[in-house]
Amino acid sequence: xxxxxxxxxxxxxxxTVAASLATIWDGPVLGVDLDVEEPNLNLFLHPxxxxxxxxxxxVPMVEExxxxxxxxxxxxxxxxxxxxxxQVILIFPEMCHGCGGCMAICPEKxxxxxxxxxxxxxxxxxxxVGFLSGRLRIGEAMSPPLMRxxxxxxxxxxxxxxxxxxxxxxxxxxxxxxxAVMDSDVILLVTEPTPFxxxxxxxxxxxxxxxxxxxxxxxxxxxxxxxxIYRFCREKGLPILAEIPYDRAIAEAYSRGRVIAALxxxxxxxxxxxxxxxxxxxxxxxxxxxxxx
Amino acid sequence: MxxxxxxxxxxxxxxxSLTGAFAHLAADKIICDxxxxxxxxxxxxxxxxxxxxxxxxxxxAVIIGEKCDxxxxxxxxxxxxxxxxxxxxxxVDPVRCEGCKVCVAFCPTAAIRFPERHCGQWYVSSTRFGPxxxxxxxxxxxxxxxxxxxxxQQARELAKARGADLVLCDGAPGIGCPVISSxxxANLAVAVTEPTPSxxxxxxxxxxxxxHFQTALAVIINKYDLNGDETARIEVFCHDxxxxxxxxxxxxxxxTKAMVQGxxxxxxxxxxxxxxLGQAWSRIEALAxxxx
Numbered sequence: 001x002x003x004x005x006x007x008x009x010x011x012x013x014x015x016t017v018a019a020s021l022a023t024i025w026d027g028p029v030l031g032v033d034l035d036v037e038e039p040n041l042n043l044f045l046h047p048x049x050x051x052x053x054x055x056x057x058x059v060p061m062v063e064e065x066x067x068x069x070x071x072x073x074x075x076x077x078x079x080x081x082x083x084x085x086x087q088v089i090l091i092f093p094e095m096c097h098g099c100g101g102c103m104a105i106c107p108e109k110x111x112x113x114x115x116x117x118x119x120x121x122x123x124x125x126x127x128x129v130g131f132l133s134g135r136l137r138i139g140e141a142m143s144p145p146l147m148r149x150x151x152x153x154x155x156x157x158x159x160x161x162x163x164x165x166x167x168x169x170x171x172x173x174x175x176x177x178x179x180a181v182m183d184s185d186v187i188l189l190v191t192e193p194t195p196f197x198x199x200x201x202x203x204x205x206x207x208x209x210x211x212x213x214x215x216x217x218x219x220x221x222x223x224x225x226x227x228x229i230y231r232f233c234r235e236k237g238l239p240i241l242a243e244i245p246y247d248r249a250i251a252e253a254y255s256r257g258r259v260i261a262a263l264x265x266x267x268x269x270x271x272x273x274x275x276x277x278x279x280x281x282x283x284x285x286x287x288x289x290x291x292x293x
Numbered sequence: 294m295x296x297x298x299x300x301x302x303x304x305x306x307x308x309x310s311l312t313g314a315f316a317h318l319a320a321d322k323i324i325c326d327x328x329x330x331x332x333x334x335x336x337x338x339x340x341x342x343x344x345x346x347x348x349x350x351x352x353x354a355v356i357i358g359e360k361c362d363x364x365x366x367x368x369x370x371x372x373x374x375x376x377x378x379x380x381x382x383x384x385v386d387p388v389r390c391e392g393c394k395v396c397v398a399f400c401p402t403a404a405i406r407f408p409e410r411h412c413g414q415w416y417v418s419s420t421r422f423g424p425x426x427x428x429x430x431x432x433x434x435x436x437x438x439x440x441x442x443x444x445x446q447q448a449r450e451l452a453k454a455r456g457a458d459l460v461l462c463d464g465a466p467g468i469g470c471p472v473i474s475s476x477x478x479a480n481l482a483v484a485v486t487e488p489t490p491s492x493x494x495x496x497x498x499x500x501x502x503x504x505h506f507q508t509a510l511a512v513i514i515n516k517y518d519l520n521g522d523e524t525a526r527i528e529v530f531c532h533d534x535x536x537x538x539x540x541x542x543x544x545x546x547x548x549t550k551a552m553v554q555g556x557x558x559x560x561x562x563x564x565x566x567x568x569x570l571g572q573a574w575s576r577i578e579a580l581a582x583x584x585x
Contacts, residue, residue: 008331010304010466015491037467038302038498043490078351078394099372099393138501141438141470171304171466172330175435178388195552196309200331207432211388224549248519251544255489255520 001164001282002154004184006208008200010171012192013220013244016254018168019044020261020271021278022129028163031126032154033133034180035170036119036143044259047131052122055134055149059093060102061114073102073111082111098145118146121153132157143170144179151183173200173207181208186282187215188241194225202232214281218274221246239281242274294452295581296445296460298327298479302495304466306485307515310548311570312463313337313557316422318574320584322459324420325448326427327475329413329440334463337557340418340425348413348428348443350436351392354385360404367396367405388433412436415444417451424451438470445478459583468502476508481581483539487516488523496527500534511537511580513573516544537580540573542566 005018019041022031033041060073060082067089074084081095082102093116103111119136134150136143154165169180181187187208191201201217208215217233222243233240244250244260244267253263261271299312312334316324326334354375356367361382368376368383375389376396385396385405397405412435415428426448428440448460462479465471476482482503486496496512503510512531517524524541531538545566551558559567578584 007304009333010301010331012305037469038491038495040303040491040494043494076394076398078392097391097393099391099395100370101393101395101398104370104395105398136468138468138498139473139505141473143467143469173432174330174430174437176467176469177330178433182388194549195336195555196333199333199336203331203432210433224546226553248544251516251519255487255523257490 001186002167002184003164003186003188003278004167004169004181005188005190006169006177006181006204007171007190008173008204009191009197012197013190014171015040015044015168016220016260017188017190017218018166019259021275022166023259024261024268024271024275025129025164025166026275028130028161030130030132030154030157030163030165032150032165032167034147034150034167036134036136036146036150037170039133039135041168042131042133043257045126045129045131047124047126049122049124051124052120055118055121055146056115057098057118057145058100058113059096059098059116060091060111062089062091063110063112064089066108066110068108070107072105072107076101076105094141097142118149121150123153123157130157130161143176147176147179173203178207182211184213186278187213188218188278189215190218190220191229192221192224193219193227193229195228197225198228198232201229205236205238216241216277216281218242218244220244241277242270244270294449294458294460295583296462296479297481297483297577297581298462298464298475299483299485300464300472300475300499301466301485302468302499303486303491306487306492307548308485309333309337309463310552310558311485311513312461314559314570315574315577316461317557317559318571319459319461321457322423322461323448323452323455323457324423324425325444325460325462326425327441327444327462327471328465329428329430329437329444329471330465332427332429335425335427337552337555338420338422338425339555340416340420340427342416342418344417346415347411348415348440349409350412350439351410352394352407353387353390353392353410354396355406355408356383356385357404357406358382360402362402364401367400370395370399413440415440415447417447424455426451437465438474441471441474445475468498472502473506476503476506479508481577482508482510483513483577484510485513485515486527488514488520488527490523493523493527493530497530500536509580511539511577513540513542514538515542517541519544537576539576540569542569
């Protein structure tokens, strides 16, 4: 089972929930950081890194001696990564999405695969918890290509070790967030009961509902703000799987890099219950019942 | 004209709450919400929309079932795994489609349409603090970087037309395409951070991004009293890298209290928080060369 921990609004506690769940999970589990722009899971799991590699994507390289400047490549490219005018061809590798269209369409076979560095993928272990993370190169604009490579490695690792994975997703509801959750089995939406938290939670619910995956809510800093989030969840039939109280002691523990499930028996019990609720939500029978409800 | 962008790296450090307060404190300005993905500034400013425009960006592939002969060439060419055979024929998954047109160009029976993708809306509104240029990307849509550029262009034109000497922008979290787009042409970036391992780490990454694009950066430490050691580490980092620290703001439920009422924190009775924030704004004006 792959559990994606997502939000909408940033700073609501995705990493806190992902790290806590990973540490109390029963059975083999991998903590996966797909917030490649700002990966933070390592700051709480403190993994021993066993290996890393640079990730690249294929971008066009032109052999100008073969080019006849016919313009087929630039006409096809939707991302302005290839430009042909008069007797000049220019490649803008940072604009390339890696579709391979220019290489496939060039009648002279003048375009060959080159590379753009996306960032680094690293992996290791934190005690019983496996660890995998992507880290976007500074200046790289697109995170989905690196996320796809991290997910490919996740599939390989799960094929070897078996078990479950908990994905720490990036904030927001656009392409990076959707990419992080679209291959999961369950989506956990973490929010706080403030007006910003609720507004972005609704956006996230709208963005992820078409994926047709079981979803549940975790309310962090419960007691802050107002009750709008509870009304929204009730209206949409979205189960609230856990509540973490608004407590300055929790915020301080987080500021020291602590995993909050380890703070008190009460908080540990909250996450153990959350784990069981997630397993229950992932059962196919449950989603069938929901569909009939 | 000056352009100031509030960013953070890490989400939830207080960007939007502070941008709202600065919008209250700043004189002639155009306000601009560049977090087009999950915009929240309008919740504080309650804008009255005066103009609404549709945002189209790129295209998406759609297979016409009757024309498709099921050869599967499109699925084998697609680098994004967006085309699958679902039993009844080949279909494009709009969530995975990047709009690259490769399938359209190579389909032997011309069975793939390529309509424009409607990605969101943008607005020009009036608020109690002045004009607001903002947008809403449809949930799950892409190309927020391009929408950021559209908003900035609108805000600049509006500033010119109204003789405003400042465009004040609320940015997105992270260091990817919307943030990179929002830095272009900015005179000053203000990073809001918090004294936590994530806050400090993400500040370091967003600072590296500003260096990469040669944008001047200043820092505000929010919730500074949560962890004195982390606050000290952030201050050492800023000192070593020559980033001015504009303010240390206390961890105060006042910010949420204001938000729940649809107000910015400087509209509540005066507090340590609002005094410190007022000083921060004066420093920002000086750094950005405003009012000269």
